[in-house]
Amino acid sequence: MIRPFDLIVFDCDGVLMDSEIVSARVVAEDMTEHGIPTTPEQAMARFAGVSLRTMKPIIEAERGAELPSGWGERMVAKIATAMAREVTEIPGARAILERLDALGIPWRIASNSADAEMDAKFARTGFTVLVRGRTHSAPRLFATGGRPKPAPDVFLDAARAEGVAPGRCLVIEDSVTGVTGAVAAGMTCYGFLPHGDGAALLAAGAARILRRLDDLAALVAPERVGA
Known part of the structure; x- marks a missing residue:
């Protein structure tokens, strides 16, 4: 199941x-x-x-x-x-975020990038309104002792903001650093890797490998995807 x-x-x-x-x-x-x-x-x-x-x-x-x-x-x-x-968006990025919204599944973004970097990326790709209030930056946490990935801090910050227990969170990551941090946070992690065997991500603790972002909706809400 x-x-x-x-x-x-x-x-x-x-x-x-x-x-x-x-x-x-x-x-x-x-x-x-x-x-x-x-x-x-x-x-x-x-x-x-x-x-x-x-x-x-x-x-x-x-x-x-x-x-x-x-x-x-x-x-x-x-x-x-x-x-x-x-910068450009990863194919299917906007579509999966909008699809999760339509399905009523909360989502957030947790990055090692500084806020200025994320702001520039999202402005360039037209994501600013879509992601507003849902981004978490590891450098933003430094002033209060937070650490960047592979520490779990930025993932835990996202979970706290949504009021969700870590064990009920799914993380989508493409790097060993990120997978390591997600696992340390007590969260399930799916590796995202359009190409390659994904062995390094699986070895770091990823539960499975996603090849396309648009596969995600069927995995997290199979009973609602066709609705």
């Missing part, structure tokens, strides 16, 4: 927004400027789903020196600017 859920929590990058290669290019350019020649493909392989806060000490260790003061804030601005010009 399909397990019912009271809240669906979506990752943003790579699940709703086709944004990971855009941010990877910005990261690669910055790493190259700081003495670590890096391609966008290399940056995406290393840092997909990883927050800037987690990324910073890794880059500093590799270059053997601290990054300049204010590096994180400048990177957020650079990434937001790039998103405002280039």
Whole structure:
């Protein structure tokens, strides 16, 4: 029997927004400027789903020196600017969110991205009104001791906001970092991977692999999808 859920929590990058290669290019350019020649493909392989806060000490260790003061804030601005010009939605993203609304299934978004980055992505793709009041940013939690994924904090923040127990939440994630955080939160996680075998996501604790977002409605509300 399909397990019912009271809240669906979506990752943003790579699940709703086709944004990971855009941010990877910005990261690669910055790493190259700081003495670590890096391609966008290399940056995406290393840092997909990883927050800037987690990324910073890794880059500093590799270059053997601290990054300049204010590096994180400048990177957020650079990434937001790039998103405002280039990002597109993942096929089926708007349709699944609107379908869940029609089915009466609550959903939220939990991301390692800063609010400025998410705002730029959603403005560019026309999602601003649709997602208003339903986004949760790990950097927004830093001031109160919150941690980025793979910690569970941003997922738990989403569950608290909706008043739903973690065990009644389903998370949709495309990275090992995100799957790890969702499992740590006590939530069921489905990996989203249009291509590839999904072995790494399953090994991290994903319960199954989704190939298309429009498959989700039939999994979470099979009795209502045809209504």
